[in-house]
Amino acid sequence: MRVFDRILGIVGELLIAAGVLLGLFVVWQLFYTDVQAGRVQDAIIEDFEDQVGAVTAGGSVSEDGVDLETVETIPAEYQFTDDPPVLDEPAHAEVFGLMYVPRWGEDYVKPIAQGTDKPTVLNVIGIGHYEGTAMPGGWGNFSVAAHRTTYGKPFTDIQTIEDGDSVIIETADAWYVYEVTGHEIVLPTAVEVIAPVPDQPGMEADGRYLTMTTCNPRYSAAQRWVVHGYLKYWAPTGHGIPSEMVEEVS
Amino acid sequence: MISTWIWSRLPGNAWIKALIVAIAFVALVAVLFEVVFPWLEPYLPIQDQTVEGG
Numbered sequence: 001m002r003v004f005d006r007i008l009g010i011v012g013e014l015l016i017a018a019g020v021l022l023g024l025f026v027v028w029q030l031f032y033t034d035v036q037a038g039r040v041q042d043a044i045i046e047d048f049e050d051q052v053g054a055v056t057a058g059g060s061v062s063e064d065g066v067d068l069e070t071v072e073t074i075p076a077e078y079q080f081t082d083d084p085p086v087l088d089e090p091a092h093a094e095v096f097g098l099m100y101v102p103r104w105g106e107d108y109v110k111p112i113a114q115g116t117d118k119p120t121v122l123n124v125i126g127i128g129h130y131e132g133t134a135m136p137g138g139w140g141n142f143s144v145a146a147h148r149t150t151y152g153k154p155f156t157d158i159q160t161i162e163d164g165d166s167v168i169i170e171t172a173d174a175w176y177v178y179e180v181t182g183h184e185i186v187l188p189t190a191v192e193v194i195a196p197v198p199d200q201p202g203m204e205a206d207g208r209y210l211t212m213t214t215c216n217p218r219y220s221a222a223q224r225w226v227v228h229g230y231l232k233y234w235a236p237t238g239h240g241i242p243s244e245m246v247e248e249v250s
Numbered sequence: 251m252i253s254t255w256i257w258s259r260l261p262g263n264a265w266i267k268a269l270i271v272a273i274a275f276v277a278l279v280a281v282l283f284e285v286v287f288p289w290l291e292p293y294l295p296i297q298d299q300t301v302e303g304g
Contacts, residue, residue, distance in 0.1 A: 028282065118292045
């Protein structure tokens, strides 16, 4: 029986070790990924602002958000509704813009990069652009995805977005101000939400749409929370920041 | 037992042994958090945020 006892003891120790390992994984996933991703994303935003910040005259937007003291808003004569400048799709994992969502606070800013895979974009940079969908301001459906929980959780408060809210994209050339028109909860296979005309696969593009996808419910992969919007106006950089960024969100 | 086997092979008195164990545990957690878990996570189907066919 001595041998049996020893084997049982070793099995018990291995089970305890496995339990500790799983516990550590949960701690890492739920807490540490935010720390890691937060660090990286702040650095990315700073880099991007260094590149484009020079032309964003009048607007002192930094990784800390909008400085309301010094900010100038874009005057009406620079708000255009005609064809905006549209970037070509960049290389995979290249950061091409920043997203601001006033509903989530004036300090909310996250980088957007090309591609939606986890190891190189969503787990590291934040918001990922679905390859093949329109770029910001483009004819069709500018579609992005991001984590609802963990890794900096860019879209954690997606359920608070209301119809009429603004979602603002900044690139090196322009500001694109989208207005939210609604949301839906779909299955993970519902690729029609990022079709050129949202939810109408096969249709020719008939507008400049925005689609944001993230997981639902929180901490689950069972469904997707999807927010749709359309381009309200665009403005060249260098004339301040969109007034939507500093207005009180009701 | 694995734990008693390791304990009996660590040098020094009980305090030094405890210190070595603590340092080894912190090092293990660092390797797991920075290398192993980030590598493993994309293969686990625990969360996804994109829509895709299939």
